Amino acid sequence: MGRTLTYPKQSANTVNRYKHRATYDLGAIHSIINSSQVLHVSFNTGSSDPFPAILPMIGQMGSFDYPSATIDEPLECYLHGYVSSRIMNLARDREGEGLPICVAASRVDGLILSLTPNSHSYNYRSAVLHGYASLVTDEAEKLYAMELVTNSVLPDRWRHSRVPPDRAEMSSTVILKVKVVDGSGKIRDGGVSDERKDTTNDEVTRSVWTGVVPVWETFGEPVPSPENRVPEVPNYINSFISGKNEQNQAYSKGAVKVTLPPEEQH
């Protein structure tokens, strides 16, 4: 398309703090969502209860209507998770536009240990989407989303497991589709950033160690279940694990080395 698509800035999604780290690019935001194992989904329960609810769910960006759409194009967010019946009933009851929800994902890439507690930080990536959630009722779209979500846990797992789901499995599975209204992301990378009043204080700089501790998620050796009858761990599992471990580690170590102009640090 030759241009970068961005979400509109609205009061709900405008990042007011550390603007330089904010992104409204669809590609960056969708990538953070898609690489997160758990999404936090918030909604109002509509009761007299004043608290919004948060559910941890599994989800993935995709497009059933345009399955070849790339990560930086408009996509829907499909959710499938540890879903109390409450969010499903709420979404079911909302005819028309759907249930207003917020979807968030965050991950920590490093601990920024600077001279003074106030300048401590994380290297991190976070993304937030706002949109309207409704139940997927079309059978083909539901199957599409189930495959999308299963393969987000482990690439290529769907076709290596017992599929298609039977009638009972299809009806017990509930998929929410979120039509995204706006979104935003924040990315912090780089090293330590301190203020002049501390960096010029010998007593302080001589006594406080400063630097970054990279943090990443590690996938361990697969542990076969006692009932497993496949003798070798299949290659699509082993290569996912080694690839992901390498990639995660490389990202968090690489993030340390990013150099920002001084006015954009902190």
Added chain:
Amino acid sequence: MGRTLTYPKQSANTVNRYKHRATYDLGAIHSIINSSQVLHVSFNTGSSDPFPAILPMIGQMGSFDYPSATIDEPLECYLHGYVSSRIMNLARDREGEGLPICVAASRVDGLILSLTPNSHSYNYRSAVLHGYASLVTDEAEKLYAMELVTNSVLPDRWRHSRVPPDRAEMSSTVILKVKVVDGSGKIRDGGVSDERKDTTNDEVTRSVWTGVVPVWETFGEPVPSPENRVPEVPNYINSFISGKNEQNQAYSKGAVKVTLPPEEQH
């Protein structure tokens, strides 16, 4: 105290699905919150905007009034994070009881790869709190919370950094205190669980590898900043990293081996 304190079950926090994995124990819930590097905090913005907001924040359970309170006793949740002025203004405007918010933390401990997509799952721990957030105005309590939160990122970091914060740092730091009304947690551990229709199907069991991939967070070798003047990485940092890596790995590998009665699996 000789007994386990639990949060009251109310409509807002009652876990309807997989009851066997639910916990209302203060100790279990507070531990999940305290061991999470990022909390997701949800609140309503009060505008015409229908979407709840979610902010990633850093937080920790504690008690300023009873600093010797243990993890399984009633505690407040102190939040300090990448805070847009919005949540602070909303909390400031709410005189009296404070801003109703929801605090959530989740972590994945393993991928459960079973015969059919529907029985796939994660080993995981998640916790949710509901409560009323207000700004901490008392200087001593603010300092207490700042130290608590800093040391949650890296134990003992506070006294090894340049403290106390100066006047400007104290006034630019905002701490939210959440008076917790209720809470709940969910923990899934164990191995693969499949239905009889699949475990008795030779064609399926011969072709689908089943088992668990343990997942944990790894802290890497500390990278000194170019300005760092302390020659060796201090011991409190190295021992945190090695201890945490061992503990995280042991938990996720240990979780695989937990055996639940068949009716509690899935």
